Amino acid sequence: MSSLINQAFQNAKSENRPALLTYTVAGDNTKKRSLEILKSISNYADICELGFPHNTPIADGGQIQTSAYRAIKNGIKINDVFSIAKDFKSKKKNKPIILMGYYNMIFQCNEDKFLEKCKKSKVDGLIVVDLPYPENQSFAAKCKKKGINFIQLVSPTTSEIRLKKIIKDSHDMIYYISMLSTTGGKLKVSPKKILEKYSKIKNQNKSKNVVIGFGITEKTIKSLKKADGLVVGSAICKEISNSINKRQNTVTNVTNIVKRLKNKIK
Amino acid sequence: MKLKRGILLIDQHDQHGFWGGKFGGSFIPETLKKPVEDLTNEFKKLRKDKKFLKKRDHYFKNYIGAPTSFVKLDNLTNQLGGAQIWAKIVSEANGGAHKIYNATVHALICKAMGKKYIVGDTGAGYAGKMLSMAAKKFGLKCKIFMGAKDIKRQKPNCDAMRKNGAEIVPVYSGSQTLVDAVSECMRYWVSNCDNTHMCVGSTVGPNIFVKICGWSTAQISRELKVQLKSEFKKIPNKIKLINCVGGGSSAYGFWSEFIDYDKKQIELIGVEAGGPKNSKLHAAPLSRKTKIGILHGAASYVCQNKEGQINETESISAGLDYPGVSPMHCFLKDTKRARYTYATDEEALNAHQMVTKFENLNPSLEPSHAFAEAIKIAPKLSKDTIIIVNSCGDAKKDRDILRERLGKK
Ligand SMILES: Cc1ncc(COP(=O)(O)O)c(C=O)c1O
Numbered sequence: 001m002s003s004l005i006n007q008a009f010q011n012a013k014s015e016n017r018p019a020l021l022t023y024t025v026a027g028d029n030t031k032k033r034s035l036e037i038l039k040s041i042s043n044y045a046d047i048c049e050l051g052f053p054h055n056t057p058i059a060d061g062g063q064i065q066t067s068a069y070r071a072i073k074n075g076i077k078i079n080d081v082f083s084i085a086k087d088f089k090s091k092k093k094n095k096p097i098i099l100m101g102y103y104n105m106i107f108q109c110n111e112d113k114f115l116e117k118c119k120k121s122k123v124d125g126l127i128v129v130d131l132p133y134p135e136n137q138s139f140a141a142k143c144k145k146k147g148i149n150f151i152q153l154v155s156p157t158t159s160e161i162r163l164k165k166i167i168k169d170s171h172d173m174i175y176y177i178s179m180l181s182t183t184g185g186k187l188k189v190s191p192k193k194i195l196e197k198y199s200k201i202k203n204q205n206k207s208k209n210v211v212i213g214f215g216i217t218e219k220t221i222k223s224l225k226k227a228d229g230l231v232v233g234s235a236i237c238k239e240i241s242n243s244i245n246k247r248q249n250t251v252t253n254v255t256n257i258v259k260r261l262k263n264k265i266k
Numbered sequence: 267m268k269l270k271r272g273i274l275l276i277d278q279h280d281q282h283g284f285w286g287g288k289f290g291g292s293f294i295p296e297t298l299k300k301p302v303e304d305l306t307n308e309f310k311k312l313r314k315d316k317k318f319l320k321k322r323d324h325y326f327k328n329y330i331g332a333p334t335s336f337v338k339l340d341n342l343t344n345q346l347g348g349a350q351i352w353a354k355i356v357s358e359a360n361g362g363a364h365k366i367y368n369a370t371v372h373a374l375i376c377k378a379m380g381k382k383y384i385v386g387d388t389g390a391g392y393a394g395k396m397l398s399m400a401a402k403k404f405g406l407k408c409k410i411f412m413g414a415k416d417i418k419r420q421k422p423n424c425d426a427m428r429k430n431g432a433e434i435v436p437v438y439s440g441s442q443t444l445v446d447a448v449s450e451c452m453r454y455w456v457s458n459c460d461n462t463h464m465c466v467g468s469t470v471g472p473n474i475f476v477k478i479c480g481w482s483t484a485q486i487s488r489e490l491k492v493q494l495k496s497e498f499k500k501i502p503n504k505i506k507l508i509n510c511v512g513g514g515s516s517a518y519g520f521w522s523e524f525i526d527y528d529k530k531q532i533e534l535i536g537v538e539a540g541g542p543k544n545s546k547l548h549a550a551p552l553s554r555k556t557k558i559g560i561l562h563g564a565a566s567y568v569c570q571n572k573e574g575q576i577n578e579t580e581s582i583s584a585g586l587d588y589p590g591v592s593p594m595h596c597f598l599k600d601t602k603r604a605r606y607t608y609a610t611d612e613e614a615l616n617a618h619q620m621v622t623k624f625e626n627l628n629p630s631l632e633p634s635h636a637f638a639e640a641i642k643i644a645p646k647l648s649k650d651t652i653i654i655v656n657s658c659g660d661a662k663k664d665r666d667i668l669r670e671r672l673g674k675k
Pocket of ligand 1: 393586
């Protein structure tokens with residue numbers, strides 16, 4: 001049977017649009033609120049990425065760092081992340097959820113235990129920012145065995161040879177980092193250039209779903225519509241920060257952004 | 267897990283970069299894979315390149331001022347009784363600390379790779395000061411990442427960096443110390459790795475940075491070996507090499523040539539930062555039982571909680587105030603080749619006071635941790651035991667802290 005992640009892409013394709021992927025940090029700013037946000041935005045998002053917050057995130061920019069620090073300060077633990085995922089999936093069985101984070105958290109939990117917990121909470125995929133190919137091969141194989149998608153990243157600096165190997169080794173989805181940047185950087189490369197590189201990756205194996213992430217906002221999303229999927233993270237985390245600062249309703253505000261993002265790629 | 271003889275410790279890792287199968291590695295974002303691979307290949311080539319080695323030796327001698335002196339601390343020895351206390355005064359090196367070796371080599375590599383920008387992290391400010399010096403000397407544009415708390419407490423070194431034309435980027439996240447500076451420096455490199463070279467300030471970080479740094483500071487032990495032979499006619503039978511350990515670059519450099527010796531002949535003692543006496547916080551992952559974790563691209567013993575969040579650390583000494591440690595030291599600990607212990611802030615201050623009272627020497631707070639251990643064990647040892655402390659930094663940078671804590675002018 002095709003994975004939920006695959007189905008989400010097919011569904012979007014049938015509507016002639018890219019899939020919309022959102023990224024929020026579990027527990028930002030509280031456990032309850034982040035579940036509400038997740039449930040609400042998933043009415044518009046095709047796949048939801050949920051970050052498990054780490055206090056030394058070496059590849060994240062300010063927006064996501066702020067979200068992660070806030071969640072940790074509010075006491076979020078890895079088990080809370082799983083319980084959010086589980087609650088979410090009990091309401092939205094068919095909405096794929098991807099956990100994203102840093103390897104130390106998985107390592108401390110123990111790889112097998114972590115995957116067991118993913119399985120129990122019906123997590124569909126995993127992205128581990130600091131576990132690149134080929135060091136990730138044994139963990140990726142474990143994921144596959146459990147029916148969990150291990151999603152690898154490729155970047156503008158990924159060499160041809162690596163690219164081939166990563167694609168060959170990949171599961172249903174590949175994540176293309178649009179530019180040299182931490183998360184939340186300004187899009188410093190033209191959409192045209194990003195899409196050129198994107199096609200090169202896509203053409204290696206058309207059956208893989210390749211998404212683009214980093215630097216995507218309400219302003220830039222439309223220009224990258226050709227991709228199989230687009231990930232928006234920092235723009236959403238930033239809205240959460242803004243709403244908190246202005247004491248406005250985070251759920252409504254964040255949902256509105258996601259709604260607008262979706263309208264722009266329809 | 268076993269140490270090999272006849273092979274440098276920096277090279278005793280497996281194909282994935284792990285020492286002892288579990289320490290080190292390269293846990294890096296995909297974006298950095300290529301730059302790290304490029305750097306790895308370049309370093310592999312350069313370290314065998316006769317011209318490059320000649321250049322390195324030239325700058326070590328004429329720019330850094332090798333060899334630094336090796337002296338007996340007669341007054342301290344007489345005062346304490348027991349073992350002879352000697353010191354290798356690495357702080358005589360240009361700039362005032364061992365960090366100049368790593369900085370110089372990185373600047374040379376950066377030049378060789380045709381890059382014009384160089385970035386680095388710093389805690390005590392020495393790594394940053396030296397990188398800014400080397401950058402200036404070799405015509406590179408330089409940015410230094412430094413925790414806001416460290417900028418405040420290590421002002422003299424910050425002034426030096428700015429004078430050398432480097433930009434100091436203050437880091438306000440987390441505990442505002444070295445750990446956050448390293449994170450921010452890595453983030454900057456992720457975003458600019460196409461035209462910028464990164465220098466990690468100690469034997470930490472992804473495998474290649476551990477190697478380059480260790481390869482650079484190893485000069486210290488090469489000199490010491492020659493000096494020991496000329497002083498004692500041969501390598502004496504009972505030596506204890508005592509060194510402070512933050513990331514471990516100074517300790518590795520001090521020990522490199524001596525790791526192959528039997529530990530009954532040459533004992534290696536690393537002293538970590540125990541923090542304030544009554545505080546639960548410390549920066550002593552090796553000596554105060556922490557678990558293995560992944561920090562800044564490598565697996566090592568790390569001060570962290572059960573979940574894998576990195577702990578805040580506390581030490582009077584900015585250079586040792588780091589929750590992780592070199593994977594090579596983890597390997598030395600687990601193979602029992604080196605022994606690790608810690609000194610508290612108070613013990614380091616006392617040691618500083620005692621050394622400056624009896625000797626014409628002004629060790630910074632980092633090596634004062636090492637002196638604290640020497641002072642502790644010397645009286646119990648025999649007169650033919652040679653304790654050697656690496657006095658790897660000068661206390662000029664600690665002016666404000668010493669004034670506040672000891673009323674020093
Ligand atoms: C004088 C001095 N000694 C020791 C250290 C500790 O670093 P490491 O253990 O990496 O040599 C530092 C770091 O900044 C330092 O400045």
